[in-house]
Each structure stands twice: as C-alpha cells, then as structure tokens.
Amino acid sequence: xxxxxxxxxxxxxxxxxxxxxPEIHINGxxxxxxxxxxxxxxxxxxxxxxxFRNIYVTY
Numbered sequence: 001x002x003x004x005x006x007x008x009x010x011x012x013x014x015x016x017x018x019x020x021x022p023e024i025h026i027n028g029x030x031x032x033x034x035x036x037x038x039x040x041x042x043x044x045x046x047x048x049x050x051x052f053r054n055i056y057v058t059y
Contacts, residue, residue: 047055
C-alpha cells in the first residue's frame with residue numbers, strides 16, 4: 001500500500017502533558033477505567049428481565 005508508512009507530514013501533535021511522566025499517564029488510564037466501570041454500573045442498575053435474559057443467553 002502506497003503511503004502506508006510515509007511520514008512526510010509535519011508532526012503537529014499537541015501533547016496534553018509534554019513531560020510524559022508515568023504518573024500522568026497512569027492517572028489517565030485509571031480515570032478511563034473508572035468511567036467505564038461507572039457506565040457498567042449504570043447499565044446493570046437499569047437492567048430489566050429481558051435485558052438480563054439476552055445477556056445470559058448470549059454469553
């Protein structure tokens with residue numbers, strides 16, 4: 001594929017935190033995980049019998 005590995009464009013990516021410290025990176029991952037778990041909690045809290053049956057049969 002032509003151009004797949006070409007890097008002729010200027011890199012203008014703005015980093016959220018230019019120091020790239022592991023603490024900031026890990027905090028971002030943990031924040032995303034908590035957001036995901038919060039969404040799962042809300043989904044299961046509002047589950048009815050039909051939703052449970054569909055999930056149970058599927059998995």
